[in-house]
Amino acid sequence: MIDRPGSLDRDDAIEVERVGDGWRLTVYVADVAACVTPGSTADREALERRRTEYRGGWALHTMLPRPMEAQLTLAEGRPCAAIAIRMQVRPDGTVGRVDVERATVRGLVALGHSQAADAVGDRSHLLHEVVREAAAVSEVLLARRRQQGALALYDLLSGWATSEDGVVVRLASFERTIGYKIVQECMIAANTALASWAAERDLPLLFRNHSAARVAAPRQIMLDDLDLAFTDGSAARLEALRERTLMTLKAAEYAPFMGGHWGLNLPGYVHATSPLRRYPDLVVQQVISSHLDGVDSPYEDDALRAIAEALNTGARQDRDAERESRKSSAHSSARRGAAAASADYTGLDAQAFHALLKRGCKEDIAGAALVAETARRAADGQLTSLDLQLVLLVAGGSGWEPGRSACLDVIAVAPERAVSILSGHAQVNALPPVEFTVQTFGQPPNAVFFAQASWPAGESAVQGARRSAPTKKAARHQAALSLLARLADLPDPSRDLAQPVPEATLLPAAMDGAGSGESPSPISVLNEYQQTWIITGLSYSTGAEGPDHLPTFTCTAQATHDGQAVCVSATASTKAVAKTAAAASLLERVDTARAGRAG
Template sequence: MSPVLPASPSAPPTLTAAVMIDRPKSLDRDDAIGIERVEDGWRLTVYVADVAAGVTPGSTLDRAAFGRRRTEYRGSWAVHTMLPRQVEARLTLAEERPCATIAIRMHVRPDGAVGHVDVERATVRGLAALGHAEAADAVADRGHPLHEVVREAAAVSEVLLARRRRQGALALYDLLSGWATNEDGVVVRLASFERTVGYKIVQECMIAANTALASWAAGRDLPLLFRNHSAARVSAPRQTLLDDLDLAFADGSAARLEALRERTLMTLKAAEYAPFMGGHWGLNLPGYVHATSPLRRYADLVVQQIITSHLDGDGSPHDADGLLAIAESLNTGARQDREAERESRKSSAHSSARRGAAATSADYTGLDAPAFHALLKRGCKENIAGGPLVTETARRAAAGQLTSLELQLVLLVAGGPGWEPGRNASLDVVAAAPETAVSILSVHAQVNGLPPVEFTVQTIGQSPNTVFLAQASWPGGESPVQGARRSAPTKKTARHQAALSLLAQLAALPDPSLDLAQPAPVATQLPAAPDVAAADDGRSPISVLNEYQQIQIITGLTFSTDGEGPSHLPTFICTAEATHDGQAVRASATASTKASAKTAAAADLLKLVDTARAGRTS
């Protein structure tokens, strides 16, 4: 790690040379690892994105994050983010800009013991992003520009793991077969993209940082949301369980590991949050916190809000009663999630499909459509990329034998490099018949309870030289997703190409859509959709208003929506309200969908606020 650069006395230090290791194409990078060898070990620094700087406790954004609890992933793709995409993009760690962070700096001795711990604000620049497989390549390749830092990180992860094992933690990895233990000691199956040394580096460094931060807070009598864990009374003694884990991982039998997984699930209770330090049985630690994923977990954000307030010399933004209420709500939500997962796993059909999806030697060409659909559904939803399944998926896609629902599963649910052949083949098929993209997007909206895709279409020129410009966007959430604008000689064809572009954007694959009108207009700006207004700079007016609230231009922003009319032809009226400069500001709008009504009301309210601001400064 490079030396600290000169900075003003009031500014946090600016540091360089840290690496981010995450799932492929990750958009929400919470943490980075910086490391250097010192005379008696290593200086390990975990940099955590300063999300608290952009999410004020008690704000609308904070309350929304609390309601979502966490980002939900399917494979390597986040389907429900805890924070709006626009906010996430502003606060995430990134390679191309200096990033505000909270630095947890630890001295790691050669035996894996962690000595002195410092916690401070730091601005980091020169971050490098790697996938798990790329991290493994960097360790092996001496010529790789990040070889030294990733090699040292791998070395530290090994001594940290060895120390944890000696201290009685239930911790093992078998990256070759894809099995590991999680924090609680439960045996888990790793996604295909995680089965490299990159996964071990991240796990061990983050566990070390979370452990160090718990100790640091305890030494300052600073109440946090602690992560406490215990074992059931019927659980085997710790040493017996450690011996069983060693035997199962050494044997490598999938059946034996699966049986041990079920046993650990039954006998090791799930860890829970609490405003006191209750110890962590699986890690065999007196105290532990979750602090390294504030973009993805609300508990981590709360911990960071408290830490940053302490660093700034302020009182905690969360009192004891508030922390208890947050902990109870998060624990209840997690229990509900586990119950839903258990109900899903009870299905023998699901179990059979999982085994089939994971098979490494099988012939699925003779399966009928329903049987193959069951395999494909499990494989996509649980990111099980067995070679025969992916090969057969690509074959059936090319043969036109996949339904719109199945193409939606492959393109918008499955993730990880193991699925790439199937995903690429599926998008090639859609590109050859772009009208299919509209059906896939419609299915995706129905399955996930999302609003329908919106199209804007503009007509340019006179017949017979008319050109149609179309753009597809997904209006849900704070930050709509848009495909590229596409041109064609007919309105329907332009819409199909626009839908194909949006589908590729959502699938995080290269865009195969085309401009089919020659020459394609390039300078004309599309108008807004009939029911939807937008901020002057192209951002959603809802997002702009939320940002205004964050910086105290307005307060008390609320939206209320009422519906009227028959169910087949509803009308929605949304009212947006806020306080600006001590005065109540209110705007209402009517549209055929809730999302459009809310966006239009937000646009009208934004105009009123901006007009008032302009009048005040003129």
């Protein structure tokens, strides 16, 4: 029996024997169902508790009453009633014959994880042979699971492993030995074998089903990422992978049908080896015991379904409570850190500093040390767009002004970031999007673009300055920078990048920006005309003439309107301008024809 030191609820034991070039692996499970019958007081209370809860390796409260637990636990020095799951394990890790039967197990020996590791390495240890064989069988079982695509890895030296669901977890200090791997692999093998054994006999059990979210990476990519992270051994990389697996791998749930297990890559799986500690294991054992006794299952399908729902609901509530507790604790810690007048934050990684910054900005806590570190990281280019958005558009008060100024200075050098920051802020806070008005003056290729950004705010709008540039994109960037400065209540660093031209040269056909408060482009209008059958057969073809370093592009646009083919061409120094000009001419021809027909 390998368990944490001082365990009082030992509900499984392992026996391994060499048979030829393979092994006979037997997992003995305490026969709890012999004393806890379905519907009894102990059974109802066990369902209500659902599981034994541990903290720091010790039980806070037990699923079964302590006296009953002491009576049913596997223990040294006495014969113990058990359910035996016997498996033939071949050299390649595949499992052959499986037998399930009642047994009385004698000669039990209790080991801690480190004691099991000592036995493997010490040839003079009384249990060296049996524990060494247990270690050997665990290695071939693990290799077989990996070969079949299970998300399974251990790094016992640094204390990281994957759970049976494939989530990266941190191991307790006492688990970081070969003893932990022996227990994990033998129990997974027993639960897998029992699921298949029950399915072959059409026994209704509580199966442990698992799936991945739609946003999860393909299995092979996740396997490659696990290999890379565990090989690298970086705590930061492993922590990031842990967060990703938590987000993309759904929590496994119980159901009265075999739905498959994604993390293990198995068609069926059950929890059956911890009936003293987990209620679903007890239910599975009650069904198995009834079958072994030749009587009907004590549970109808509806009863199993109700039990599964109660267990799943309770597990979700536990996860929500734990998440809220961690969040509250993290917020309190971040709040204290953000308020510090003097502290050294230079050693914090990006994720830890973001948590601190988020709390400081949202609660307007402008600790001198936090504001100074924010300004330093901004100048060094270490802040993300989300960090910049928090400082410029969430943080308030004069205390944050040095930090806001430093952030805006960074964006002034790369004004394209202003657009993404404004868009991100709108999405995060469910605000209306920023509106851009863009106008074009002059003839291509010497056109000048003017842009102005505004943000709807009730009956009025907050507007930035109108800015010019030789390209539409550059004009929008400067306009967004101006609006961002206005919203952050800081001096405007935006500027005009082109000289204005007389408004008499305005080209109405070059006004565009559909969906952003701007006039739609002629290309967009023609597409809408085609979708509504005003025109048909809309097409564009472009050719180039002249030397490679200075080509001239001619675009021909054609369509059929009212049974008549309309074809126009336009020439410019770029494909885009030529296409826009051709579309504008074609649109003018179509609109003129439509107006004449209406008249």
